[in-house]
Amino acid sequence: MKWRSGFGICASVLALSLLLTACGGGATPASSPGPAGAKSTAPGVSDKEIVIGTFGPLTGPAAGWGDTLRGLAAYADFINEQGGVNGRKLRVIIEDDQYQPSKTVGAVKKMVEQDKVFALVNVIGTSNLTAVQDYLVQNKVPVILYSTGSRKFQEPINPYFFAGLMPYEDEAKVLMRFGNDTLKVKKYAVFYQNDDFGKGGLGGAKEAVAKIPGAQIVAEVAYNPADVDVSAYALKMKEAGAEAVLIWGTVKHGALVIKEAKKIGFQPKWLLSGVTAGFQLAELTDGAGEGAYTVASTATLTDTENVVVKEYLANQAKYLKNGPNSTQLGGWSAGRIFVEALKRAGPEPTREQLIKAMETLKDYQGLALVNYSDKDHIGTRKAFVRQLQGNTYVKVTDLIDGSY
Amino acid sequence: MAILLQNLLGGLSAGALYGLAALGLTAVFQTTGMVNFAQGDMAMVCTFVGFTLLSYMKVPYGLSLLLVLAFALGFGSLLERGLMRPLMRQPHVSQIMVTLGLAMILNGIAGQIWGFEPHAFKAPLGGDPYRFVGLALSKDSLLIFGISALIVLSLFLFFKFTLAGTALRATAQNATAAKLMGIPIGMAFNMSWAVAAVLSATAGVLIAPSTTLDPNFMAEVGIKAFAGAILGGFSSLPGAVLGGLFLGVLESLVAGYISTELKSVFSFSLILLVLVVRPYGLLGSPARKKV
Incomplete structure (x- = not known):
């Protein structure tokens, strides 16, 4: 009995929606490109x-x-x-x-x-x-x-x-290219947020290592956005002997780990995602972030x-x-x-x-x-590197291709 | 060996933060018999008041702290009079719901006033950490240990040996009986909220330098503090601190030696295990609920 009445409701809803669809279809013609000069019938486009x-x-x-x-x-x-x-x-x-x-x-x-x-x-x-x-x-x-x-x-x-x-992957690859060619760093650690964003950075670093001879990732350290304490993470990267650390996380966690590293005497080159390199970083790290590098594909207010x-x-x-x-x-x-x-x-x-x-x-x-x-909807794949000097990020390279 | 010790020290420093926040929770539990979920957000608001004094109004650090504590005293008292007093006779569940709502309201208001971006909050001592044989421990962590111990001791003495403390505990246990004994339970209730707010403000200003300050900064610490308090035994003040420290060290060791991603999973599983064996926590005593 229950099943039958349920079926009845389903059937009538279905019938009704079919009817509505049919009406809708009749009322709004398809939005394919009309002949030249014809009025656009695309959704959202009116005369005004x-x-x-x-x-x-x-x-x-x-x-x-x-x-x-x-x-x-x-x-x-x-x-x-x-x-x-x-x-x-x-x-x-x-x-x-x-x-x-x-x-x-x-x-x-x-x-x-x-x-x-x-x-x-x-x-x-x-x-x-x-x-x-x-x-x-x-x-x-x-x-x-x-x-x-x-x-x-x-x-x-x-x-x-x-x-x-x-793409985050390409940004990481720009930083790794810079790290290898300019900073002459071979041992990298990746400190990343445990989500799509962080894993994008990690993925990019891995792609870069596959292409750059001699470069290696010595520590992959994931953190969760709710983490309060990052001391074990900093220690882990120090212990692994990282010469540079890629940070793919929030400004807050980036700042925390940079501060903690300074405390335990760990001073790698910092390579930060664009998200991590917020304007508050200098203040939040109490100066420990000075000299950190970040990647930027676009011009910013100072340009x-x-x-x-x-x-x-x-x-x-x-x-x-x-x-x-x-x-x-x-x-x-x-x-x-x-x-x-x-x-x-x-x-x-x-x-x-x-x-x-x-x-x-x-x-x-x-x-x-x-x-x-029509083959590529990504748009931007090149970026330059900026360095935190005082309170501003100063451009220190030309465009580097991150699509390798 | 140095690595192990540094991991332990890192864990203890984090655990000190959890323990400090947990103290506020247990103190409220002891005096009102309920859990105050707004504790963290009260701490956040007080800390932002301190931040405003320090960073915008350029008030000296010491004076700012005093003003924050004074603010907290009034703030806690006001919240109790306005929100909690009308509910005093209601079941604890309703009161707890109100504290949850209060937490959200405070969070939203703080976001509107101060924004959601993280801010740096001045550390009481700051400067370089103490270093010995390759180990590092910040001066502020030591200060937090000290202050936590001081709070535990003074609350212990207060509850045990003063008339007001006894009255508070009595009110928490049985409000009607307490009233019959001549205890002004409204005032007692008000006092416990004022004290709770002061404790929360103390925790807030000491924790913010190591976590950065934003409207959600205590939420993250708060969960750990809650777990630490439960672990230590919700009814025990030293238990709260110990539980917090234990959780901090545990997390640090799991992150250092097992998996950074599973830090919380491992730690909380172990806490569950402990609670299966000792449901009243490490230092708590089995609850004897008087009906």
């Missing part, structure tokens, strides 16, 4: 505006990264003030997922189904994007410049996703000759309440690349045309020179 969406943490422990969403929105305001793109204003829908993947799912479904966004731009978080990856691909929603360095979204290439950051930095700094105060900071700059830059692709997609853009336009970006000058093609 183009709706785009983004998600990330605006509240909660990771709220600091939310500034990149504000940077994107500010760039949209900046463009709208100049008349928008081909006569259409940009409308940015921002969803706060508090960095929780379960919330990302709801937020993305809302943006795709209710708000009918044309594309997602500058979204944050490896786990968050993983949670909605299949859904977005099924719905053919372009994700322009996701803000994570996890390479897994492009293995194999995802036709709808374009990476906004250099005032860069066209994006210049534009951001000139307009930042007008469109944003706080800042300037490098997180906002990242969002501004992502918005800029999206708009460039949108312009190239023609007067009546469709999602397919947007993707094709992204793939035409060759040595396009953003915060870095970005390159996309």
